[in-house]
Amino acid sequence: MKAVSSMKLQAKPQRPEDERLPLGRTFAYGFQHVLTMYGGIIAVPLIVGTAAGVSQDDIAVLIASCLFVGGAATILQSYGIKFFGSQLPLVQGVSFAGVATMTAILSGGGGLETVFGAVLVAAVIGLVLAPFFAKIIRFFPPVVTGVIITTIGLTLMPVAANWAMGGNRNADNYGSLTNIALAAGTLALVLLLSKLGNAAISRLSILLAIVAGTVIAALLGLADFSNVGNGAIFAFPQPFAFGWPVFDIAAIISMTIVILVCMTETTADILAVGEIARTKVDSRRIADGLRADMLSSALAPVFNSFAQTAFAQNVGLVAITGIRSRYVVSAGGLIMVILGLLPVLGRLVAAVPTPVLGGAGIVLFGTVAASGIRTLAKVKYEGNMNLVIVAVSLAFGMIPVVSRSFYDEFPTWFGIIFHSGISSAAIMAVLLNLLFNHLKAGNPDRASVFVASPPRMVREDELAALQDGDSFQGGRLVAADGTEIPVVTAAQYTVVKEKLDKGEVTCVEDIRRICDESPGTHA
Template structure:
């Protein structure tokens, strides 16, 4: 009976992401996900709320609403129902891609109700086109996905650096040595906890380092928990708390462009986490993920929130911890729901010093980039233009990161799309892959992105020692009969030849022994004994 149950469990849990962990561990790892993305999810309501000129209480309402909606969206995406949800360990939250557009709508005279109206309609449009958008999966081979995953990690590094410096560029202590020192201490704790040799502690290294960093910050007077008790303990997000949405055509068009960008980013994140989890991702799965993304975004304005997207920083957490279970992320979504209903818990999490998050972020975001590099290492660069595809796409993706104002003079719609390094790299990688790998017309037989290597040649005298059938394999020269031919230096050759002439050498082992004696006579000479691998 037990064997039958074990067999059934094996058959029903074939995908790595379907692993079920104990409830306690699931919620602990889930909390780690929430802490990782908390700073990002509260940043958007803070920025938009201030731009809209609403009160502090209303900003608090926006934050609680974003946590509530993000939790529900995360559960839908990770747990999934028919046609909705990729069933991958993806955390959903408010997209930062729409901040510029939303603030532009507000500065143009529209109120926050106009923002909600544009998000609602644009998300419904995204929901309709999601199945067609997902068909692009065949245009995402490893050379494209590797570029995208690497770019995700690289574009997030400025976020980690900003957190490490304090998070608020207007603050007096922004970039101070105490802030950066706290971030460095947190980073050191992550590395130390990962080195302890305990798998459970290693997987929880991010969470434990954040907790320890926060405790140390509190002892040093760098953490402020004084506002935790201020405000309501329990609050249910009220639908249309800011009034009914207003629908403006121009705002809707601008927000539709943002939705297309978020769909591109979510597609990239689905592909990235699929690669990290070593699980199959096809067009149907992408379509289900995008539908969950867009349904959450369409319902978000009802509960006073904004467009939803997968959080790239949490992809890094999956990579570094190795915890691929989607149910862990579902548990994280449940925690976010509770935080949205219990503002007091949200205020506790908000008290975690930003530099602490910055120290953890360096590891997380760097791991994403490393995962992309690992994917790129599997790409074939021989007799093709894949090197050009990688080089140009990565450079294109880095432009808005190293020079954020690069697209300031471009049309607004263009700037919205390409201001995201992830979108820029994804678009360029797909287009170049189409140009060089899909459209074969004009390609040469042995095209290459690199300058041709010099012609190879061998000196005639070097061939005298070789016999018919000799071959080179695995760094060793092998004779036709399968025996290894010792490879010696010029100095060793002279010594061996002299002894060979005197009849002191009768086999290959004698040659190896003589060469080893030569090396031992010259300590530190760096000479490798004949036949010994480097």
């Protein structure tokens, strides 16, 4: 018996992302992930297909291919195999970072074959660089990751606003009160369902609100399902459907820069979801995640898709639902694969009104920013330049968000890198962290706006009751799981301890009741 007990004590604790849920809930939460990122994953093939001048049927092929490849990439990233996949709840999809480059290739006389050739070679280069790229993990302390996570949320807010207004700026009803009201109604449904006492309903609030918002839109004549029955029901993506790839040196160089941006964004998302899921992320895990990212990107052109990256909006869904299981995201990847094979289901999901997605996006993307702020709250600001690092990096990341044309006059390669607010903030945060926290020569003594604060200390015996993850927030002591820990006086502690030994105390409310009945400061 002692041997068995010893084995149990030595068993490795399960990682949060390894949690397995019932099959029905797994696919329900997975479908919620699909709905969250669906608008983003179909936008790139729509834009690139239109720029290439292909037919609507060919654009439909591109969309189905992107869903199929994105689903397969998601399974590889979240479920993982040896050397490939971070095994974190990360959804993969077509990267927006390459849109400008791909349209530039097309406008320069190249066709989709040239785009596919550039993506393929650039992704192979990224695959080779992945292990070296992952070594920079030591340069991502909380002051850097907090900036990146916050920036991810803030840079996504214009996406949510655009969705809420209708998504298509050329449409007559873009920005109409009807669209915004539909988005606001969906947002209200998310908040209402989150408020309900049922935990399952609260966690599925995004999915249920999107479904309810779509039903309401349909009843009001604001959703169009007429095209759902048009076209093929089943179709397997045909390899090289647009012809064999063409390899152009200039296009490959431009796309390699895009791939480096994708790797930066994926690294940021791996760190972000690791922070939110409260699980360990090291350089090995980042390397495995980047290898999955680059392998998916290299195979994507074979099946008529483009460079892959982790989707930041789904990081927000992990944060707001608390569902950290990688198997849930793997189920979402399987749903995406099925959507890619069954265009009829893809057309059904595509019929979800964009304002409905916008209402849900406000909560999702705001949650990402809030998670970043929570990380920044753990950073030490006394006697250092961390406040300057945060301030400048956040401002730098917001430049392309508030002024999309800011980098128009810069060299093309520079604009491609810094046109992404996430990449801008990440690069600036890493460089400033190196400048002030690693290369300390020349730093002024006790440099901080908090320099006037008196030195602080804590008695060793006062730390005995604390556990790893406890924090002090807004005058309250909070445990790692978010529950409040009562703070009691010495007299109250004695009374509570006596009743605890007698078995009369079973919960926090018992402690508060005893303190209310005892002399001294209330808990």
